[in-house]
Amino acid sequence: MNYETTPNQPITIEKPADLPGAPMSSLLGYDHPCLECDYNLRGLAIGASCPECNSPVTDSLKKRLLRYADPQYIRKLRSGARCITICAILPLVGFCVMIPLSIVTAASGFANAPITTTTTSSGFTSTSTFASTTSSAIVPAIVQTVFSIAVWSLFAFGWYRLTTQDPNRSAATSNTSSGMACRGLAIATSSILIVAALFGFAGSVILGQLSANAAPSAASMAVPGAIIAISGFSSLIAYLLLIVQFVFGIKQVKRLTPRIPAGGLTKYAAFVFWFTLSTIGAYLLMVALIFVLVGAAFIPGSGASPMSGLGGVALILMIMFGFIASIAIIASYAMYIGLFARLWSQLSKTCQLNPA
Numbered sequence: 001m002n003y004e005t006t007p008n009q010p011i012t013i014e015k016p017a018d019l020p021g022a023p024m025s026s027l028l029g030y031d032h033p034c035l036e037c038d039y040n041l042r043g044l045a046i047g048a049s050c051p052e053c054n055s056p057v058t059d060s061l062k063k064r065l066l067r068y069a070d071p072q073y074i075r076k077l078r079s080g081a082r083c084i085t086i087c088a089i090l091p092l093v094g095f096c097v098m099i100p101l102s103i104v105t106a107a108s109g110f111a112n113a114p115i116t117t118t119t120t121s122s123g124f125t126s127t128s129t130f131a132s133t134t135s136s137a138i139v140p141a142i143v144q145t146v147f148s149i150a151v152w153s154l155f156a157f158g159w160y161r162l163t164t165q166d167p168n169r170s171a172a173t174s175n176t177s178s179g180m181a182c183r184g185l186a187i188a189t190s191s192i193l194i195v196a197a198l199f200g201f202a203g204s205v206i207l208g209q210l211s212a213n214a215a216p217s218a219a220s221m222a223v224p225g226a227i228i229a230i231s232g233f234s235s236l237i238a239y240l241l242l243i244v245q246f247v248f249g250i251k252q253v254k255r256l257t258p259r260i261p262a263g264g265l266t267k268y269a270a271f272v273f274w275f276t277l278s279t280i281g282a283y284l285l286m287v288a289l290i291f292v293l294v295g296a297a298f299i300p301g302s303g304a305s306p307m308s309g310l311g312g313v314a315l316i317l318m319i320m321f322g323f324i325a326s327i328a329i330i331a332s333y334a335m336y337i338g339l340f341a342r343l344w345s346q347l348s349k350t351c352q353l354n355p356a
């Protein structure tokens with residue numbers, strides 16, 4: 001063992017984890033491309049400049065490529081992007097499944113009615129028909145509730161993964177507050193929506209049971225009614241919070257994409273961000289306009305009807321605007337899926353470049 005030390009011999013950094021706090025004279029001991037010109041900076045001092053394009057080596061090191069990051073970290077990011085993509089596609093699949101399921105169960109509910117009539121102690125045929133319909137309607141309600149829980153759990157898990165902190169980044173160079181806000185909002189909104197789905201389900205089951213009785217009292221209907229109303233209101237709050245989560249989410253994506261220079265994802269993320277926010281803004285503006293217009297029509301003594309004069313023109317404009325805004329919302333949704341699908345694909349390629 002010979003630990004012969006030369007005082008002015010620069011140290012060589014063998015892995016990115018050793019970069020923070022290393023002196024500027026330290027040599028880069030692993031492959032790392034210049035982020036301006038792709039020149040391999042290995043062997044250069046970290047305080048030096050790229051011999052090809054003269055950009056500082058530290059600039060390239062700060063914006064470290066995910067290709068050279070911790071393999072476990074890249075895999076967590078990939079699973080996050082995958083979960084978010086699947087979670088965004090699932091509601092589309094859900095619509096395709098729920099519609100035929102509702103039709104089938106509603107049809108079978110009526111078809112089973114005569115059998116129920118023979119087994120029920122109630123003499124009213126109409127009552128038993130209604131009872132069997134509501135009990136069979138519980139199947140789509142269960143499917144819908146389980147589906148909601150699955151989608152929102154996946155959403156929270158996906159964002160939890162995508163906001164994982166890079167183990168090689170020093171606390172000083174990584175700004176984690178937006179990532180943590182994104183994660184917190186994803187978990188909070190998912191939790192609200194899961195609880196709201198369960199409450200909505202419980203409310204509709206109680207309501208279904210009460211409706212099956214010959215004469216449910218107004219007081220007994222009030223409790224499940226209130227449960228459903230609270231569930232609906234909290235869902236609305238959660239959806240508004242999701243807009244904020246979207247803002248932080250895209251911010252998180254834009255922190256990752258410069259570290260995957262291929263695919264032009266940073267520009268695409270910025271485009272999806274501004275397109276979606278303008279669409280949401282336009283949509284909220286339209287809803288506000290409808291409230292103003294409907295409100296104006298009902299002000300006592302104003303005598304204005306939404307269909308008269310200027311109101312009629314406004315109504316036609318709003319219908320046109322609503323149509324365009326709806327198409328824009330669908331486009332935003334498709335772009336959101338596209339962004340995360342592309343991120344997932346790019347992260348998969350990054351994982352292949354850096355085997356665990």
Ligand SMILES: [Zn+2]
Pocket residue numbers: 034035036037038039050051052053054055
């Ligand atoms: Zn260069």
